[in-house]
Amino acid sequence: MIYLDNASTTRLHKDVLEEMLPYFTESYANPSSLHKLGREANNALTLARKRVRDVVKMDKIIFLSGATEANNLALKGVMHANKDKGKHLIVSSIEHESILATCKTLEGEGFSVSYIPVNRNGIIDLDTFEKMIREDTIMVSVMLVNNEIGTIQPLREVIEIAHKYGIIVHSDLAQATGKLDIPCGIDLATLSAHKMYGPKGVGALCINNTIKINSIIDGGGQEFNLRSGTQNVPAIVGMGKAFAISSAFDYGRVKIMRDKLLDRLLEIPNTYLNGDRRERIQNNINVSFLAVNGEDMIIKLSEKNIAASTGSACSSNKQHASHVLRAMNLSYEEINGSLRLTLGIDNTIEEIDIAGEVIEDNVRELRRLSPYANKYSRNIL
Ligand SMILES: Cc1ncc(COP(=O)(O)O)c(C=O)c1O
Numbered sequence: 001m002i003y004l005d006n007a008s009t010t011r012l013h014k015d016v017l018e019e020m021l022p023y024f025t026e027s028y029a030n031p032s033s034l035h036k037l038g039r040e041a042n043n044a045l046t047l048a049r050k051r052v053r054d055v056v057k058m059d060k061i062i063f064l065s066g067a068t069e070a071n072n073l074a075l076k077g078v079m080h081a082n083k084d085k086g087k088h089l090i091v092s093s094i095e096h097e098s099i100l101a102t103c104k105t106l107e108g109e110g111f112s113v114s115y116i117p118v119n120r121n122g123i124i125d126l127d128t129f130e131k132m133i134r135e136d137t138i139m140v141s142v143m144l145v146n147n148e149i150g151t152i153q154p155l156r157e158v159i160e161i162a163h164k165y166g167i168i169v170h171s172d173l174a175q176a177t178g179k180l181d182i183p184c185g186i187d188l189a190t191l192s193a194h195k196m197y198g199p200k201g202v203g204a205l206c207i208n209n210t211i212k213i214n215s216i217i218d219g220g221g222q223e224f225n226l227r228s229g230t231q232n233v234p235a236i237v238g239m240g241k242a243f244a245i246s247s248a249f250d251y252g253r254v255k256i257m258r259d260k261l262l263d264r265l266l267e268i269p270n271t272y273l274n275g276d277r278r279e280r281i282q283n284n285i286n287v288s289f290l291a292v293n294g295e296d297m298i299i300k301l302s303e304k305n306i307a308a309s310t311g312s313a314c315s316s317n318k319q320h321a322s323h324v325l326r327a328m329n330l331s332y333e334e335i336n337g338s339l340r341l342t343l344g345i346d347n348t349i350e351e352i353d354i355a356g357e358v359i360e361d362n363v364r365e366l367r368r369l370s371p372y373a374n375k376y377s378r379n380i381l
Pocket of ligand 1 (some may be wrong): 007008065066067068069096143146147174175192193201203
C-alpha cells in the first residue's frame with residue numbers, strides 16, 4: 001500500500017514498539033503500587049513525562065487517551081474552573097471536531113463561544129480575533145496545524161494578543177509535534193502520539209502551573225488529580241519514545257516529495273490547492289479536482305493500493321462535508337472534489353511518482369464519466 005493518510009494516523013515506529021513490549025508482559029505492574037515492580041512502571045511514566053516535556057517545554061504533562069480527550073479536558077476543565085470570572089471562550093472555526101463538539105456542549109451549559117473566521121487560504125483573521133475579546137473572555141483555543149488543509153496558524157500572534165488581555169491560550173498541537181518548533185507561551189497544549197509514529201489511544205494535555213483547571217473524570221486521582229484511571233503504561237512509554245526520536249524524523253525529505261507531487265497534481269487542468277502554500281505543514285497536500293467526486297476517487301485509489309482521504313460528504317463516517325473547507329468558503333464542487341494526501345517519513349520518491357500517475361489517470365477517468373465535466377473548459381480532461 002502507498003500510504004498517504006498520515007494525518008489520520010501513522011505506522012508505529014519499530015523503535016517505539018520495541019520500547020513498549022516489556023511493559024505488556026514484564027514490567028506490567030500498576031504504576032501506583034508501592035512494590036518494586038510498581039515503582040518500575042512508575043519510573044517508566046516519569047521518563048516518558050520528561051521526554052514529552054523536553055519537546056513542549058511546559059510544566060505538567062497529563063497522560064490520557066488522546067487528543068480528543070485532551071481537548072475536552074482543556075476546554076471543559078478551564079471553563080468550569082474559571083466560571084466565576086467569565087463564561088466566554090474563543091476558538092477558531094477550523095478546529096478539530098473534538099473542540100467544536102465540546103464548544104456545543106459548553107454552549108448548552110450556558111457558556112458563550114465565538115468562532116474566529118478564516119480567509120480563503122485557511123488562516124485565521126487576527127483582527128477579528130482581537131475584536132471578539134470581551135471582559136468575560138477566559139480562553140482562546142487555536143490549533144497550530146490544521147489536520148485537513150495543513151495550514152500553520154499564527155499562534156505566536158494569538159498568544160501575544162491573548163496575553164495582553166490576560167486570556168488563557170490553549171493549542172491543539174496534534175498535527176504539529178515532530179514537525180515544527182512549538183512557540184513559547186502556550187498555557188495548555190494538546191498532544192497525540194499516533195500522529196507521530198507512536199501508539200493509538202494515548203496523548204497528553206500539557207498545562208502550565210498557573211492555570212486553574214478542573215478534572216472532568218472522578219476517580220483515584222492519578223495524573224495530578226486531572227485524569228483518574230490506571231495509566232496505560234505501554235502506550236505512555238511508546239508516546240515518550242516517539243517524542244524522544246521525533247527530532248530525527250527527516251521532514252525536509254518529506255517536503256521535497258510533497259512539493260514534487262503537489263506540482264505534478266496542479267498541472268492537471270481545473271485543479272486547485274486548498275490552504276496556503278507557504279504557511280503549510282511539510283507533509284500536507286489538499287487539492288480539489290473539479291468534476292470529480294472525492295469518495296469515488298478514494299475508492300479508486302484504494303483499489304490501486306493508495307490510501308488517501310477527502311473532505312467531501314460522507315467521508316470517514318461523517319455525513320457532512322468538511323467544516324474546514326466550508327469555513328474557507330469553497331464552492332460545493334471544490335469541496336466535493338477535494339483530496340487530502342498526507343505523506344510520512346516512510347514514503348519513497350518512487351511511491352510519490354506512482355501516486356502522481358495513478359491520481360492523474362483517475363481524475364481523467366472520473367471526469368470522462370462525470371455529467372459535470374462539460375461545464376468546465378474543453379481542456380478539463
Ligand atoms: C488536530 C487534531 N486534533 C485532535 C485529533 C484527535 O486525536 P485522537 O485520535 O488522538 O483523539 C486529531 C486526529 O484526528 C487531530 O488531527
